[in-house]
Amino acid sequence: MDRCRKVDALDDAIHQKVRLGVMSLLASAGEADFSSLKNTLGVSDGNMSTHLTVLEEHGYISIRREIDGRRPRTTYSPTGLGRRAFDAYVLALEAFIRPR
Amino acid sequence: MDRCRKVDALDDAIHQKVRLGVMSLLASAGEADFSSLKNTLGVSDGNMSTHLTVLEEHGYISIRREIDGRRPRTTYSPTGLGRRAFDAYVLALEAFIRPR
Numbered sequence: 001m002d003r004c005r006k007v008d009a010l011d012d013a014i015h016q017k018v019r020l021g022v023m024s025l026l027a028s029a030g031e032a033d034f035s036s037l038k039n040t041l042g043v044s045d046g047n048m049s050t051h052l053t054v055l056e057e058h059g060y061i062s063i064r065r066e067i068d069g070r071r072p073r074t075t076y077s078p079t080g081l082g083r084r085a086f087d088a089y090v091l092a093l094e095a096f097i098r099p100r
Numbered sequence: 101m102d103r104c105r106k107v108d109a110l111d112d113a114i115h116q117k118v119r120l121g122v123m124s125l126l127a128s129a130g131e132a133d134f135s136s137l138k139n140t141l142g143v144s145d146g147n148m149s150t151h152l153t154v155l156e157e158h159g160y161i162s163i164r165r166e167i168d169g170r171r172p173r174t175t176y177s178p179t180g181l182g183r184r185a186f187d188a189y190v191l192a193l194e195a196f197i198r199p200r
Contacts, residue, residue, distance in 0.1 A: 005125070006142035007117040017107040017115060024197040025105070042106035090197065097124045097190065 004095035013058045014089040018043055018051040023078065023086045026061060031077040052076065060085055104195035113158045114189040118143055118151040123178065123186045126161060131177040152176065160185055 003009065014023055021041040025032055032040075038048040055061045060082030064075045078086065103109065114123055121141040125132055132140075138148040155161045160182030164175045178186065 005121060005140045007121055008142060010117050012117075015115075015117060017110050017112075020197065021105060021107055040105045042108060093193075096121065 004092070009092045009096060011085055011089045011092070013054060013060065014085060016051065016054075018047060019055055020089075022051060022055060022076070023060065023082065023089075026076060026078040027083060027086050031075050033076070034074050037076065055082070058082075058085075104192070109192045109196060111185055111189045111192070113154060113160065114185060116151065116154075118147060119155055120189075122151060122155060122176070123160065123182065123189075126176060126178040127183060127186050131175050133176070134174050137176065155182070158182075158185075 014020055018041060022037055025037060025040060034048065034052075037052075038045065041048070043051075052061065052063075056063060059079055061076050062079050064077070066073055066075070114120055118141060122137055125137060125140060134148065134152075137152075138145065141148070143151075152161065152163075156163060159179055161176050162179050164177070166173055166175070
């Protein structure tokens with residue numbers, strides 16, 4: 001069987017578009033705050049929050065909360081598990097869509 | 101703004117995993133029948149049917165029905181629109197996940 005073409009080969013926690021965008025941005029930037037992620041991906045506050053929660057629940061991102069002047073600031077980073085899952089997803093995706 | 105990182109840059113009709121698998125298989129093979137698509141992607145009959153209908157409604161695939169001996173056989177091919185949409189999706193995806 002052609003295992004690489006099974007849909008199960010792609011991690012659902014990462015394949016969803018907003019989460020894929022977050023993991024991709026965090027993998028390259030190392031960290032980003034809520035507004036930056038939201039504005040770059042072009043999604044609503046609620047949508048952004050929902051998907052960040054899913055990634056956190058999977059252990060793919062970690063969250064740091066601090067006060068910047070008087071304003072709360074929340075910064076997100078990929079965990080080691082998240083980086084490995086993202087790298088594995090990209091490899092699986094390439095195998096999934098490559099021509100035979 | 102970084103247009104390439106907006107989630108809207110990725111075509112929802114193609115990004116869904118089963119539909120991505122179908123478009124990818126049809127783009128490389130030219131055509132495939134229902135069982136072959138279903139078995140290769142590892143999905144149920146119902147799931148396969150649902151996503152083939154979405155792709156047909158978008159005008160991305162065409163369907164040919166014929167009788168093979170006594171058994172009905174349904175073959176799917178990408179339309180020109182479907183091939184262009186798939187190519188555009190792959191380019192958009194590469195821009196979406198590439199490191200900066």
